[in-house]
Amino acid sequence: MNIPALPQNIVKSLINFLYQEAKSRGFNRVVLGVSGGIDSAVVAVLCKMTFGTHLEALLMPSITSSKNSLTDGIALCEQFDIPYQVQSINQYDESFRTNHKEANLIRKGNFCTRVRMSLLYDLSQEVRAIVVGTSNKSELMLGYGTIHGDLAYAINPIGDFYKTQVYELAKILNIPRHIIDKKPSADLYAGQSDEDELGYTYEEVDRLLFEISKMYSDLSEIDVKKFYQLGFEKEMVNSIVTRIKKNLFKRTPPAIFTIKKG
Template sequence: MTYIRDAAGVAGFIERWLREHVAEAGAVGIAVGLSGGIDSAVVAALARRAFGQDMAALVMPCHSDPSDEADARLVADALDIPCERVDLTAVYDALASELRKIGVLQGPALSNLKARLRMASLYAVAQARSLLVCGTSNRAEIATGYFTKFGDSAADLLPLADLLKGEVRAVAAHLGVPERIIRKAPTAGFWAGQTDEGEMGLTYDELDRYLATGDAAPEVRERIEARRRNSEHKRRPVPICVPEV
């Protein structure tokens, strides 16, 4: 695919970019959630190269598939990434129980609560250690709104936001991310059997091709553009009302 940029060049650029922005903020490194997926593995690996031990990679299980935590540990061990565990299961259960009392029973509202608890945890650690929170969303996820507003989208830096999924895979291979993680089906881990591509009804290859070239089957194009239209509020700054009276 000719639209996939050179992995070594992209990785080196992002490392320099991270150092510049962290220094500009007067911080010492970054905090990132390590989910067991490829995007967070790449961000954590780049942070390790850029900042050494001045980083925090948090594994934050919350009714999660145990294999996801095992994969996160695999990444941390393979790439010598300092990794800590914050179990959010009990916190989630307590908050979800209170919300159910007022009628919030199931569905995306409770699933997205997991992402927002992880965001709050990352910011708590980052503030205490003079770190910046690094998000892991890639270009395809941002373009389609496939992220939790004020959850995984809440970050100080988004180093992968201009990278197609194929470019993330290429950078992962360049950085030595374990092959199991590169080949793993992307998932937000919100419920058993959930995958990104299954939930979106689109493959990342279709998304990459359309975003890079504008080329797609008519039904794929319409599905992508519909997701883009319906999620526009997620990408815009919060509107501020300025009364003209």
């Protein structure tokens, strides 16, 4: 049930992936959002190693963003000499809150996430760059992402890495310890924590996700009973599989009507 360790040459492979994928699309420059969290920190450092100064990081705090998120993001960029800009989205956040007073925390968070991606794509147009994503495999399987928000990108170097593997990669890249040690959070609203919402640690969840991935290419076909038999806690299996199936629509391309010929 243990997730395999990362290959020794993983950093070299990721650098080659980023370079080739950008080049194949006609780009030699990338942009990405840096949140102060571990996923964007890892991707930012990989991009710096790949593209040097042909890189722009955008830090986009909102009204409810943790102050530490901005501080940590700036410190990371300065430590690794990553070019960056800070563009507060407070005015967009405030406007949405004013015009949608009934909106819950999820709606407010999703709005801010989509504003951030809009700003990233605007920057990519300005500097002729391609947008790099920072979602890991655990988040993608669980549906921790916003359509047309953080799920909108052209290249993603860590989309096949479970969260626990991202931690392993962070240590290889010498990401600051305080970023590695902080609670995983999408920072959608004040005090939000992924693991609090899940009810389990990523270490616990990743072991289950790893077994699911081995058994199923189509996640809509998951049979929970198989994982009870493997010794996973029934309540956790039910909770995680329900979340996966509920959010599968986020991973499905838009349905397009096809005109029949003849």
